[in-house]
Amino acid sequence: MMMNTTKTQLIALGLAWLISLPLLAQEEGTEEEFDFSSLVPAAQVKAFCSSRILNGGPQQLVSVGYDMQGSYDMNVGAFMNNQAREYQVNSTSEFRIDVQYPVISKNNITVVLQFNYLDTKYNFEEAGANAEHPFVRTLSENGLTSTNLATVIFKPLSLKNFMIFQAALSLNGDYTLADMQDLSYTRFAAAAIYGWKPSERKMWGLGVSRTYMGGALNYMPVFYYQYTSADGKWGIDALLPSRLNIKRNFNKQTILSVGHNFQGNTYRLNELAMTEDGQMLHPELRRSELRFRAILDRAVTRTIWLSVQAGLRYNWEYNVDDGDFFRSLFAEDPYLFENEIGNPLFAQFSISWVSP
Amino acid sequence: MKTFKKRLLPLYSTAMKRTVFLLTSLLLAATYQPAEAQKADDIVGIWMPSEGTSYIHIYKNDENEKYYGRIVWLKEPNDESGKPKTDPDGNPTLKMVNLKDFIFEDDEWTDGTIYDPKSGNLYYCTIEMPKKDKLDVRGSLDPFGLVGRTDVWVRMKTK
Numbered sequence: 442m443m444m445n446t447t448k449t450q451l452i453a454l455g456l457a458w459l460i461s462l463p464l465l466a467q468e469e470g471t472e473e474e475f476d477f478s479s480l481v482p483a484a485q486v487k488a489f490c491s492s493r494i495l496n497g498g499p500q501q502l503v504s505v506g507y508d509m510q511g512s513y514d515m516n517v518g519a520f521m522n523n524q525a526r527e528y529q530v531n532s533t534s535e536f537r538i539d540v541q542y543p544v545i546s547k548n549n550i551t552v553v554l555q556f557n558y559l560d561t562k563y564n565f566e567e568a569g570a571n572a573e574h575p576f577v578r579t580l581s582e583n584g585l586t587s588t589n590l591a592t593v594i595f596k597p598l599s600l601k602n603f604m605i606f607q608a609a610l611s612l613n614g615d616y617t618l619a620d621m622q623d624l625s626y627t628r629f630a631a632a633a634i635y636g637w638k639p640s641e642r643k644m645w646g647l648g649v650s651r652t653y654m655g656g657a658l659n660y661m662p663v664f665y666y667q668y669t670s671a672d673g674k675w676g677i678d679a680l681l682p683s684r685l686n687i688k689r690n691f692n693k694q695t696i697l698s699v700g701h702n703f704q705g706n707t708y709r710l711n712e713l714a715m716t717e718d719g720q721m722l723h724p725e726l727r728r729s730e731l732r733f734r735a736i737l738d739r740a741v742t743r744t745i746w747l748s749v750q751a752g753l754r755y756n757w758e759y760n761v762d763d764g765d766f767f768r769s770l771f772a773e774d775p776y777l778f779e780n781e782i783g784n785p786l787f788a789q790f791s792i793s794w795v796s797p
Numbered sequence: 798m799k800t801f802k803k804r805l806l807p808l809y810s811t812a813m814k815r816t817v818f819l820l821t822s823l824l825l826a827a828t829y830q831p832a833e834a835q836k837a838d839d840i841v842g843i844w845m846p847s848e849g850t851s852y853i854h855i856y857k858n859d860e861n862e863k864y865y866g867r868i869v870w871l872k873e874p875n876d877e878s879g880k881p882k883t884d885p886d887g888n889p890t891l892k893m894v895n896l897k898d899f900i901f902e903d904d905e906w907t908d909g910t911i912y913d914p915k916s917g918n919l920y921y922c923t924i925e926m927p928k929k930d931k932l933d934v935r936g937s938l939d940p941f942g943l944v945g946r947t948d949v950w951v952r953m954k955t956k
Binding site for chain 1 (some may be wrong): 838841845846847849869870876877878885895913915917918928930931938944945946947948949951952953954956
């Protein structure tokens with residue numbers, strides 16, 4: 442009896458081993474006949490929309506760029522004992538670094554940290570460091586520097602709805618890295634958008650922003666719109682009133698965009714803070730410009746892109762206030778002194794590491 | 798009747814015991830694998846990425862012992878013109894093998910790649926299983942997973 446049981450066990454194990462071989466080995470080949478509609482999720486799950494649209498173009502991670510404006514006139518207003526005078530700016534150049542790092546990137550939330558540094562230099566025809574007007578003197582000697590730290594949070598609520606939050610700290614002024622500006626002059630901007638994503642090719646939203654786009658502090662509604670045509674050849678990238686780009690995707694490596702960019706900031710003028718008669722001021726240059734431009738983006742490799750843009754830089758505001766406060770875009774309130782600058786052509790070149 | 802039962806029951810019981818033993822052995826052998834291999838094979842099955850628009854069948858290739866994933870179902874298999882969806886190079890999306898070459902190491906499936914048929918982009922990929930029915934699938938630009946995106950996939954089962 443014992444013998445019989447052992448034999449039976451061995452035969453059973455042998456049979457089992459033989460039968461189990463194909464079960465263990467093969468997972469393929471059963472898909473053809475299987476009815477996948479009969480499946481249900483094994484765990485609780487909520488579907489979310491992604492932060493990008495189909496064929497929306499690459500997402501910049503690190504970018505280094507150089508911007509150059511042609512010559513233009515600068516009429517500087519009277520300030521203290523300095524008379525109004527016209528100066529000639531031969532060129533304005535700007536070196537910029539932009540870094541974006543997705544610290545959290547999951548299907549239910551994306552948090553991106555942004556760092557941005559811009560160093561603007563003015564080349565005057567004959568003024569330079571000996572200029573009578575202190576405003577021109579500091580522009581010539583120090584230029585304008587802007588350092589920004591921002592975070593953008595994309596929070597999908599469902600497959601069709603999302604929210605975007607942005608908060609930014611900016612330190613802007615006539616400082617240099619060797620002679621830093623007091624951090625108490627850091628400015629704060631923010632935006633919140635509620636959006637819809639009706640398809641993989643379109644997303645849009647409405648929101649409000651606290652912005653320095655017009656040079657001074659302002660509160661504005663914003664309209665966010667991202668779109669790609671069904672054939673993937675055309676697209677729109679808009680965050681109005683700040684930017685609008687109509688895009689033509691020639692192929693996966695080449696994108697031509699035409700549109701505008703409306704940007705600005707307030708810059709602390711440290712060199713003008715103490716007047717000759719010992720008066721303490723808080724001068725803020727309200728710098729805002731509207732750029733009409735064409736941009737050609739071209740992939741060098743899958744993740745390295747070159748970008749060339751050119752167009753017209755239209756001056757929106759270049760006046761100086763005493764202090765930082767709210768000012769409407771079209772307000773006629775008096776300034777500490779007012780300046781007028783010309784509208785030159787500009788060109789910009791940048792190289793970027795991107796997420797394709 | 799009682800006599801009949803008394804005579805046959807021992808025989809019946811022995812046959813029954815053998816059958817149960819045989820079936821149990823079959824089941825055990827069919828499912829038996831070393832513990833590590835069992836853990837590695839936990840990934841095998843049908844999974845749904847977070848957008849809920851496709852199912853991926855992850856399977857093991859026994860020739861090289863690596864794991865692969867094939868798109869087996871699409872919520873919308875055709876594009877807006879009514880043709881089957883393709884990647885930018887024109888390859889059909891359905892039945893495409895878009896997860897490749899994963900090995901199981903240190904409790905994660907690594908050294909693999911994931912292909913996004915919508916954009917045509919290929920990413921490095923690492924997969925973790927925080928729960929038995931969920932996967933954290935991280936596609937990244939770099940092999941270390943520093944710059945990337947994690948998508949949560951859920952296991953699909955029959956109703």
